[in-house]
Amino acid sequence: MAWTYLMDMDGVLVHEEHLVPGADKLIAELRERDQRFLVLTNNSIYTPRDLRARLRRTGLDVPESAIWTSALATATFLEAQRPEGSAYVIGESGLTTALHEIGYILTDRDPDYVVLGETRTYSFTAITTAIRLVEGGARFIATNPDATGPSREGSLPATGSVAALIQQATGHAPYFVGKPNPLMMRSALRALGAHSESTLMIGDRMDTDVRSGLEAGLRTILVMTGISTPETAERFPYRPSLVIDSVADLVGRAHDPFGDGPCEEN
Structure with missing residues (x-):
């Protein structure tokens, strides 16, 4: 059995609203070979159907079914921690x-959790409510630590920035x-029914994709079509298993990207 793939979305498969050349061929090859894969994103705004x-x-x-978001990972985590709980959500x-689908009640009345995700319309009133609920004992969860997000006009404040304000x-x-919490990798592995020994993570960022893959026990591939560059990658104390220009370099060898023979069947 060949490798199972976890792949970041932005910077790996797409760049803003444009396809990264070769990404369509890689996905087609994986589907043709029945290789399991999930596309991952820290963005919690959209449902898998939207994406x-x-x-x-x-x-x-x-x-x-092959799209895994930080919102789904958060819902999976909360369902395991406190089934059928309640949350105040931004x-x-x-x-x-994702929270409705696990049976959570969304409320501002004594919730178990304050759950902060990404939105394009952060409200001062909503943030104030979150602060008061956390002060009152609600447990504080955030979907991801990204401080900024991209837009056509430039950077936008994202979940990490608002989380810092509340903190x-x-x-x-x-x-x-x-x-970079490896919990997201592990929840994705469970969703796929896959094992870390036969799964690899493709990403464009050393500080999130490669780090989380490494800490989850996966082999990692860094592409040069997003955030990290060869120069910035060398500054980190850890290294990916493989560095390539883009996912186009994997087309035709998705079954054996490292050139050491396909992994053994689980």
Whole structure:
């Protein structure tokens, strides 16, 4: 049996609204060979259905079931920690849908958790409510630590920045579920029914993708189509298993990307 793939989305398969050349061929090869894969994203705004539609517009045919978001990872974590609990949520449909689907009640009345996700419309009123609920004893969870997100106009404040504001006001640090927490990798492995020994992580960032893959026991591949460059990658105390220009370099050898023969069947 060949490798199972976990792949970051932005910077690996797509760049803003454009396909990374070769990404469509890699996905087609994986599907043709029945190799299991998940596309991962720290973005909690969209549901897998939304993201499937977005990817199709770029020319990528990724099944809804093959998309794993920090919102889904957060819901999986909360379901294991406190089944059928309650949460006050700052976020959009990707996060609220994921929590509804595990039976969570979304409320501002004495919730078990304050769950912070990404949104394009952070509200001062909502942030103030979150601060007061955390002060009152609600446990503080955030989908990911990314401080900024991209837009056509430049950087936007993202989940990590707003989490820092709430932490500064309350003195309580959030528990971040998304990358670089290896918990996101492990929840993705469970969703696939895969094992770390036969799974690799492809990403464009050393500080999130490669780090989380490494800490989850996966082999890692760094691509040069996103954030990290050969120069910045050398500054980290850890290294990916393989560095390539782009996912196009894996087309035709997805079964054996390291050139050491396919992994053994589980």
